[in-house]
Structure formats: structure tokens, C-alpha cells
Amino acid sequence: xKKAVLVAIAVSVTGLVTHAADAEKKPARRETxxxxxxxxxxxxxxxxxxxxxxxxxxxxxxxxxxxxxDGKLDEQEEAAARAEMRKHRAGENAPAKDAPAKxxxxxxxxxx
Numbered sequence: 001x002k003k004a005v006l007v008a009i010a011v012s013v014t015g016l017v018t019h020a021a022d023a024e025k026k027p028a029r030r031e032t033x034x035x036x037x038x039x040x041x042x043x044x045x046x047x048x049x050x051x052x053x054x055x056x057x058x059x060x061x062x063x064x065x066x067x068x069x070d071g072k073l074d075e076q077e078e079a080a081a082r083a084e085m086r087k088h089r090a091g092e093n094a095p096a097k098d099a100p101a102k103x104x105x106x107x108x109x110x111x112x
Contacts, residue, residue, distance in 0.1 A: 037049045045053065065073055065081040073081060 033053065034043065034045070037045055037053045039049060040046065061081055062071065062073060065077045065084075067077055067080075068074065
């Protein structure tokens with residue numbers, strides 16, 4: 001019994017240390033955004049700084065999904081962008097890659 005408890009504690013500590021090491025490797029998303037867009041270095045994004053962030057994100061989105069090159073997203077391109085975002089968000093909460101897939105899970109709804 002004591003051995004099982006010690007093994008469980010060791011596994012938990014190892015997981016925490018690994019998670020902490022991963023967190024140290026890459027800067028927090030907020031810090032990266034502030035570094036690039038917080039022009040007055042007050043630690044927050046003012047309305048004009050938020051607008052610059054929004055414009056850059058929209059430009060990246062158009063660059064990535066504008067398949068016909070017209071500089072804007074049509075209905076199909078917009079649907080592809082939304083589907084990719086849903087996939088990305090689901091990936092953040094997805095089980096480990098080694099985990100078996102659920103066989104009874106419903107199929108995703110088609111994009112409209």
C-alpha cells in the first residue's frame with residue numbers, strides 16, 4: 001500500500017515538473033502580444049494598440065485562407081477559416097495523441 005502511494009506521488013511530481021519545464025520554454029501568449037503591440041509599455045493594450053492587433057490578425061487570416069487572391073474571404077473561404085478555428089480549439093482540449101478515439105462520438109456538424 002505504501003509503495004503504491006509513493007509511486008503515485010512520484011508520477012504526480014514528475015508530471016508537474018515536466019509541465020513547468022514546458023511552460024518555461026515558450027513565453028506566455030500575453031507577454032508576446034504585449035511585447036509587439038504595447039507601444040507605450042504600460043502593460044496593457046490601449047484602443048489603438050488593440051486595433052493594430054485586430055488588423056494584423058485579420059490580415060494573417062486573409063493571407064492564410066484567401067484562396068482566390070481577391071483580398072477578402074468569400075463564403076467558402078470564411079467557412080474554411082471557421083472550421084480551422086474550431087479544429088484548433090478542439091485540439092487545445094483534445095486527449096493525448098496516444099489515447100484511443102471514442103467510437104461512439106457523434107460526427108461533427110457540416111459547416112454552413
